[in-house]
Amino acid sequence: MLLTVCVVTLALIVVLRDDSPPPIGCERGTLEVTGSTAFEPVMRELAEKYEEDCAGATVSVDPHGSTAGVRELAAAGARSGSGSPAVVALSDGPKPSGFPELRENRVAVSVFALVVNDDIGIKNLSLDDVRRLYRGEIGNWKQLGGPDRPVLLVSRDADSGTRQVFQRRVLARGEIANSSLDCVHKDDATAPVVRCELDSTEQVLSTVARLPGAIGYSELNNATGRRGLHQLTLDGHTPSVEALEHGSSAYPYREIEYAYTFGRPPADSLASSFLSYVSRGGGQDVIRTHGHLPCGTPVGLRICGEG
Numbered sequence: 001m002l003l004t005v006c007v008v009t010l011a012l013i014v015v016l017r018d019d020s021p022p023p024i025g026c027e028r029g030t031l032e033v034t035g036s037t038a039f040e041p042v043m044r045e046l047a048e049k050y051e052e053d054c055a056g057a058t059v060s061v062d063p064h065g066s067t068a069g070v071r072e073l074a075a076a077g078a079r080s081g082s083g084s085p086a087v088v089a090l091s092d093g094p095k096p097s098g099f100p101e102l103r104e105n106r107v108a109v110s111v112f113a114l115v116v117n118d119d120i121g122i123k124n125l126s127l128d129d130v131r132r133l134y135r136g137e138i139g140n141w142k143q144l145g146g147p148d149r150p151v152l153l154v155s156r157d158a159d160s161g162t163r164q165v166f167q168r169r170v171l172a173r174g175e176i177a178n179s180s181l182d183c184v185h186k187d188d189a190t191a192p193v194v195r196c197e198l199d200s201t202e203q204v205l206s207t208v209a210r211l212p213g214a215i216g217y218s219e220l221n222n223a224t225g226r227r228g229l230h231q232l233t234l235d236g237h238t239p240s241v242e243a244l245e246h247g248s249s250a251y252p253y254r255e256i257e258y259a260y261t262f263g264r265p266p267a268d269s270l271a272s273s274f275l276s277y278v279s280r281g282g283g284q285d286v287i288r289t290h291g292h293l294p295c296g297t298p299v300g301l302r303i304c305g306e307g
Helices: 002-016 040-053 066-080 127-134 161-171 201-210 241-245 270-279 281-289 298-306
Strands: 029-035 057-061 087-092 102-117 152-156 194-198 214-219 229-231 254-262
Touching (some): 057 270, 066 254, 087 102, 102 161, 127 161, 152 161, 201 229, 270 281
Antiparallel strands (some): 102 214
8 A cells, every 4th residue: 555655646746747848949937028118019919929838938028118128128237247137128229329238139110100189180291390390389280270279299208219219210309398297288488389208108199189289109000090199191101011011111200129138148048039939920920910010021121131
């Protein structure tokens, strides 16, 4: 009887203990994905799919803005002392200068859009009109043929890659100073127009949809199908990934999405495995589904290579 008990116990230990390796291409452990809020929906779905395919892996997505994510990654690398921490930072456009230890991976081309409250019937703006709006030179929509309503500029905070892309690709300069906490009233009576800053793409979209006279900007797919607002064309050019993929590059508000690591993570690390997963067939499909052009496609490869 004692021998039988020992054999059964040993069998249970063998069954319950899982020393089997993860599937090929998978790694176990935990990984944090931070950075861009515009690319957050893509990364959440990719994280969920990776966890489903790769038992023993936990990928958390906690975005705070592109620049904040890059800084968070650099700080994690400094704390680690040596090696590459289990952190990936997503950035709309290239990282700021001063972070030479961060290694880039080009993931996709993202298209962004200007959005206005539906109360404003305008469908198209020239680049010159957009620049005049964000210099504070146009205070009422009637100056552009719209209704008699004050202009409300709803912007992202300084950590936002979406804002940095907008300033670099569309404005070719910065925006006027922040003048409002509630996006409705001027806190600075001398400011030419109301301009507020919000922490996320979702906050910008919900605020523009809620406030007549408001204009803001967002990643294209996040802004599509929203009630209360509509997208603008720029100089007659429509924000469209399909147009970009079929050779039209006239629309200016677009940028490469970067994934940064601190140095080169080991080949058998979860960070390295997850980034490979993102760039493979299933990952490319998720990127496309969310309205981005993967860098792995022929057109994406060319655009991502141009920088």
